[in-house]
Amino acid sequence: MYRIQVQEFEGPLDLLLFFIRRDELDIFDIPIAQIADEYLTYVRLMEDIDLDGVADFIYMAALLINVKVRMLLPRPELDEDGEPIDPRRELVERLLEYIRYKEAAEGLDVIHKHRANLFTRGEASSQEEQFFHETPETLVNTTLFDLISALRRVLTEVPETPVLTLAPVEYTVEEQRAYVLEQLDRLGQVAFVVLAGHWHKGFIISTFLAILEMAQRGVVWLTSTETADDFYVQRTPAQDKPRATNGAVAR
Amino acid sequence: MAYPDLQDPSIPDTDDRAEELARAVEALVFATDKPVTSDQIAEVFAEITREARPSPEQIQHGVDRLNAQYEQQRGALRIQAWAGGYRMATTEEVTPYLKAFFRHDRQRRLTRSLMETLAILAYKQPATKPEIDYVRGVDSDYALRRLLDIGLIDVVGRSDSVGRPLLYGTTSHFLEAFGLSDLVGLPNLREIEELLNDPAFNIERARLLMLKGLDTPPPSDAHEGPDGEP
Numbered sequence: 001m002y003r004i005q006v007q008e009f010e011g012p013l014d015l016l017l018f019f020i021r022r023d024e025l026d027i028f029d030i031p032i033a034q035i036a037d038e039y040l041t042y043v044r045l046m047e048d049i050d051l052d053g054v055a056d057f058i059y060m061a062a063l064l065i066n067v068k069v070r071m072l073l074p075r076p077e078l079d080e081d082g083e084p085i086d087p088r089r090e091l092v093e094r095l096l097e098y099i100r101y102k103e104a105a106e107g108l109d110v111i112h113k114h115r116a117n118l119f120t121r122g123e124a125s126s127q128e129e130q131f132f133h134e135t136p137e138t139l140v141n142t143t144l145f146d147l148i149s150a151l152r153r154v155l156t157e158v159p160e161t162p163v164l165t166l167a168p169v170e171y172t173v174e175e176q177r178a179y180v181l182e183q184l185d186r187l188g189q190v191a192f193v194v195l196a197g198h199w200h201k202g203f204i205i206s207t208f209l210a211i212l213e214m215a216q217r218g219v220v221w222l223t224s225t226e227t228a229d230d231f232y233v234q235r236t237p238a239q240d241k242p243r244a245t246n247g248a249v250a251r
Numbered sequence: 252m253a254y255p256d257l258q259d260p261s262i263p264d265t266d267d268r269a270e271e272l273a274r275a276v277e278a279l280v281f282a283t284d285k286p287v288t289s290d291q292i293a294e295v296f297a298e299i300t301r302e303a304r305p306s307p308e309q310i311q312h313g314v315d316r317l318n319a320q321y322e323q324q325r326g327a328l329r330i331q332a333w334a335g336g337y338r339m340a341t342t343e344e345v346t347p348y349l350k351a352f353f354r355h356d357r358q359r360r361l362t363r364s365l366m367e368t369l370a371i372l373a374y375k376q377p378a379t380k381p382e383i384d385y386v387r388g389v390d391s392d393y394a395l396r397r398l399l400d401i402g403l404i405d406v407v408g409r410s411d412s413v414g415r416p417l418l419y420g421t422t423s424h425f426l427e428a429f430g431l432s433d434l435v436g437l438p439n440l441r442e443i444e445e446l447l448n449d450p451a452f453n454i455e456r457a458r459l460l461m462l463k464g465l466d467t468p469p470p471s472d473a474h475e476g477p478d479g480e481p
Contacts, residue, residue, distance in 0.1 A: 056390055105370035118342070
């Protein structure tokens, strides 16, 4: 059974920020009903592919629905001064707080990179080295939600009624991993739609999981495409990783 | 760089003693592989020379003196003030040689979730797991365990709130790994008001929201100020 650790990708608040950014929404005036519904759609898809860590997303979806319901109340809730409370307020405050720490994390990343250029004695054998080494670099120049958008698109394009009814074919993640690598070796950089489009649901989901798993182990790179709802897959260039990976953002 | 003149006379100290102290500092910092505090240096120096303990300023002066010498000689080493002590490290100019030598791909980067958790903890410490979970909107159990393993954070006590949850804080190893002398040296955490008042916020927002490159920033008519109705 394959479980992809979604923790290494974006979290539930990031999904909200993803919608806000994509639709260029005003963070202070989030159309909560619409966003809550779409949020649920994404969470259901994530449940479908059985991503680990979906529980946190479900919790956030519940919170959004709670806000949505409170927005529908005929009489708004009032604070001590009798002013109406916007039910979205706590959410917005949380989002802003989160952005603030994301910025801080970027700042820390910068000074960490700077420090990593300076070597001290016993560097090579230090314990720290091993620990940092264990974690493979995930090269994903896109977000998990871009990937899921692509998955959703491909799934909705699944042919509805098959001409012939055949016994269902099972696809395993291992098989799909081999399939994807073979395609990459043949074609170089390939779009997800090309890899998985117009196949059975099982094929699409197994392929998606195989790609995600390989991205997590640093075997493949994922890059977003110009158009939404698709992404490119390519093999990570062999060893001796280029220092200037301008295009690929390392996470 | 701002190393004081070698002949800086402002330190009330004989030149001989200052030179001897600098020599001791150099030896100790060279020989240890974790930061040496000025306290430790002072103690050893007093013990051996049977003179008064040098002050932290005098030791800092010794360090500056050494760094100035290294710089003059275009040396490959500098003494850095990290984690409340002194540590000898190579300079940025020679990094390529070292990277080539230790080639086995030093991926010393922390994953996104670890960096996020660490950032929250660094600025909020001491903090409990529920506090961190709340900011991130996810269960930080795994991230905290990893950071504990790496030794960047540690349990620093228990909170008085319900259930007396553990309090976490960053370690001195964190300071060293990030090249910080102390927590005051952390980059500033921007206040939310500051974030919102920043005219670049809209552009920055686009960048920060999904950590993507600058694509078209949303029109700036969205919100007039932080006190606008939410």
